[in-house]
Amino acid sequence: MPLYILNQDGKQGMTRRQCTGEYKIKPIKKKVRELLGYPYPKRIPKSVFVEQWVGISTDEFHRAKDSDVKYMRNRHPLIDLNWSRADCIRYLASIGLAETPKSSCLGCPFHGNQQWRNIRDTSPQEWADVVAFDAAIRQGNARANAAGNRLLGQAFLHRSRVPLTQAPIDHVTAAEWAARRQEIDDPAAAVEEVENGVADGCSPWFCRGEVEPVQDDFGLAS
Ligand code: SF4
Known part of the structure; x- marks a missing residue:
């Protein structure tokens, strides 16, 4: 998972994303092997396989891979049907699921303020979970620390790099606007993202926020 870092010297950074391989692909492969009856490291005969249906729409066909x-x-199947994201939204609305949110982890650092507020205001238990998680990652990855690859700073879930309970999720600070507008050329897009989060949802085939700058010298790199 990518995290916002406040380095000891006050510099800001972001850790390397490792969500997809570690937390999505590996568990899926493990489960598939288990379902097929060939847990690792058993060799799987060529004739034994699963068919995996991946919901990639036509607007993101470049993510459709073998x-x-x-x-x-x-x-x-969505590409076979020639369905775009708009087609999917129309279909969901037609069966009463117009409010279907984009998929993402509860404590994703790419949430915008609106998503954090939504968790805080509608789900106290989930808010308690993300607040606890945010506190738990402050010193970085325990495994990396134990291996001597210590985080030289502090890690946070919110882009403001303060604890979630203190993060300015009810309004966007001038500093946040300025920082994001330096990273994104389009001011309107920066405004949209700080409030509503990274537009893409997350799946085992794509991580949100892949355009974020990556910094891997803080002890959290895989
Ligand atoms: S939603 Fe995606 S990018 Fe965000 S933490 Fe989860 S796996 Fe990582």
């Missing part, structure tokens, strides 16, 4: 293992074969 699996990198023979025991999983990818199908892309």
